[in-house]
Amino acid sequence: MDLRGWIAEVSSLGELAYLTGASSYLEMGALTDIARKEKPSRALLFDEIVGYPKGYRVLTNALGSLNRFSLAVNLPLHLTKTELLKLWSEKIHQDTRIDPIPVKESPLFENIHEGKAVNLEEFPAPHWHREDGGRYIGTAAAVVTRNLEGTMINVGCYRVAIVDRNHLAVYISPGKHGRLHIEEHFAAGKPCPVAISFGHHPVVFLAATAYFQHRREMEEYAWAGGLLGEPLSMVFTKIHNLPVPAHGEIVIEGTFLPDKTVKEGPFGEWTGYYAHSIREVPLLEVEMVYHRDYPIVLGHPPGKARGATDIFRILTQAAQIKEAIKAAGIPGIKEVWCLEPGGGRFFIAVSIEQMYPGHARQVGLMAAQCGPGAYMNKYVVVVDEDIDVTDLEDVLWAICTRSDPARSIEILRRCRSGPLDVAIPLEEKGFNTRAIIDCCRPYEERHRFPRVVETAPELIEQVKTRWRKELGLSE
Numbered sequence: 052m053d054l055r056g057w058i059a060e061v062s063s064l065g066e067l068a069y070l071t072g073a074s075s076y077l078e079m080g081a082l083t084d085i086a087r088k089e090k091p092s093r094a095l096l097f098d099e100i101v102g103y104p105k106g107y108r109v110l111t112n113a114l115g116s117l118n119r120f121s122l123a124v125n126l127p128l129h130l131t132k133t134e135l136l137k138l139w140s141e142k143i144h145q146d147t148r149i150d151p152i153p154v155k156e157s158p159l160f161e162n163i164h165e166g167k168a169v170n171l172e173e174f175p176a177p178h179w180h181r182e183d184g185g186r187y188i189g190t191a192a193a194v195v196t197r198n199l200e201g202t203m204i205n206v207g208c209y210r211v212a213i214v215d216r217n218h219l220a221v222y223i224s225p226g227k228h229g230r231l232h233i234e235e236h237f238a239a240g241k242p243c244p245v246a247i248s249f250g251h252h253p254v255v256f257l258a259a260t261a262y263f264q265h266r267r268e269m270e271e272y273a274w275a276g277g278l279l280g281e282p283l284s285m286v287f288t289k290i291h292n293l294p295v296p297a298h299g300e301i302v303i304e305g306t307f308l309p310d311k312t313v314k315e316g317p318f319g320e321w322t323g324y325y326a327h328s329i330r331e332v333p334l335l336e337v338e339m340v341y342h343r344d345y346p347i348v349l350g351h352p353p354g355k356a357r358g359a360t361d362i363f364r365i366l367t368q369a370a371q372i373k374e375a376i377k378a379a380g381i382p383g384i385k386e387v388w389c390l391e392p393g394g395g396r397f398f399i400a401v402s403i404e405q406m407y408p409g410h411a412r413q414v415g416l417m418a419a420q421c422g423p424g425a426y427m428n429k430y431v432v433v434v435d436e437d438i439d440v441t442d443l444e445d446v447l448w449a450i451c452t453r454s455d456p457a458r459s460i461e462i463l464r465r466c467r468s469g470p471l472d473v474a475i476p477l478e479e480k481g482f483n484t485r486a487i488i489d490c491c492r493p494y495e496e497r498h499r500f501p502r503v504v505e506t507a508p509e510l511i512e513q514v515k516t517r518w519r520k521e522l523g524l525s526e
């Protein structure tokens with residue numbers, strides 16, 4: 052259950068490219084960009100990175116294909132988007148938790164550096180995008196903090212830049228649990244202990260990015276264990292006693308200092324923009340580093356939305372939104388998808404079997420406002436059950452043909468946005484408007500609505516059989 056075993060499986064699937072000699076300055080970012088546009092989109096394992104020791108590797112585009120996502124969450128391979136979404140939704144619905152188990156031994160202890168021996172510069176930290184304000188070792192990191200009371204551990208994925216040999220800068224958005232923990236400590240005049248894992252099984256990355264409605268101690272690790280069907284092994288860091296994945300590659304521990312800040316950003320974001328300029332964030336002083344021999348950093352540089360960049364987030368968002376709508380007691384939900392150009396957040400589509408007047412609006416409003424859907428959403432499209440919500444063209448066709456803007460679009464104001472929404476002026480950040488687009492056949496006209504022109508599936512099969520040779524189709 053470590054990253055290396057997972058990479059070996061990816062390699063045997065033929066979905067891994069091994070690249071030596073790339074520069075960490077822009078070149079690794081560019082190669083990742085290229086890989087994300089490939090079909091199928093391969094994971095990249097970089098070795099012999101210019102300026103770093105041989106064997107100090109970086110893996111990117113880890114979850115950039117349906118197969119690799121399945122592999123990470125213990126689902127069958129070779130599924131279509133819709134099949135995978137169905138199984139993933141069921142798995143999320145089961146909501147199995149398996150608590151992590153503490154162990155004493157870990158390959159992380161192969162190398163331990165403390166105090167003056169700490170040197171973060173030994174690990175590859177790419178400058179991913181041209182206008183990034185630094186070198187980011189953490190783009191798929193798991194940042195582990197504890198609340199001031201000592202009753203709650205949080206594991207969140209927040210970006211981490213190298214400042215110097217023993218300092219890091221971490222950007223955490225307002226309201227995120229990691230930031231709340233830091234703020235609690237600072238309000239009490241105390242430094243905030245932290246541990247960060249930079250290389251781990253992708254399920255840990257997934258858990259660190261996931262939204263949890265109900266939280267309990269080490270929720271993320273228990274959720275990851277539930278997905279894998281076996282507990283994660285944990286070790287506790289030696290200074291601050293924080294739980295980190297025992298099969299990790301590199302872990303640091305240290306403290307956020309209440310009285311020292313450092314400049315962080317800008318950084319190329321998942322929205323496809325450099326959404327932030329430079330900010331002051333608390334300085335993280337690193338006290339101890341643990342790493343395996345020849346460690347692997349897991350990297351997920353964000354960028355302009357493309358399927359491969361965000362597919363893991365899209366699948367999870369879609370499954371969680373579907374659950375939330377159903378949990379609100381709304382029937383007739385067929386499928387939910389977060390369309391690729393929206394990076395998993397901006398653009399939600401829901402297909403329904405209309406059951407009563409007002410059903411489509413109810414679904415649209417709920418999708419736009421439920422826990423996992425509300426943050427930074429802008430467009431919710433509700434369609435009938437014959438539309439494939441995972442197919443952008445099908446959804447756009449429904450918008451074009453079944454909506455009439457004055458009747459079909461509802462605008463909601465002062466909804467929950469975030470600092471990364473570039474369309475919102477600075478003084479209005481935090482709020483946005485959103486459109487619920489009801490593209491269902493109007494309920495009262497659904498029986499007399501014109502029928503769709505399409506070739507029946509049986510006729511397609513008949514014709515294919517007859518014309519197979521002429522069309523060069525396989526048997």
Ligand SMILES: Cc1cc2nc3c(=O)[nH]c(=O)nc-3n(C[C@H](O)[C@H](O)[C@H](O)COP(=O)(O)O)c2cc1C
Nearest residue numbers: 207208209210222223224227228229259260261262
């Ligand atoms: C690839 C990726 C990178 C992320 N980077 C950041 C980040 O730098 N800062 C941040 O606040 N949230 C970031 N997030 C979002 C958080 O990981 C996500 O909201 C998570 O649920 C936070 O956990 P929390 O609710 O326990 O704070 C990122 C998400 C992904 C998928």
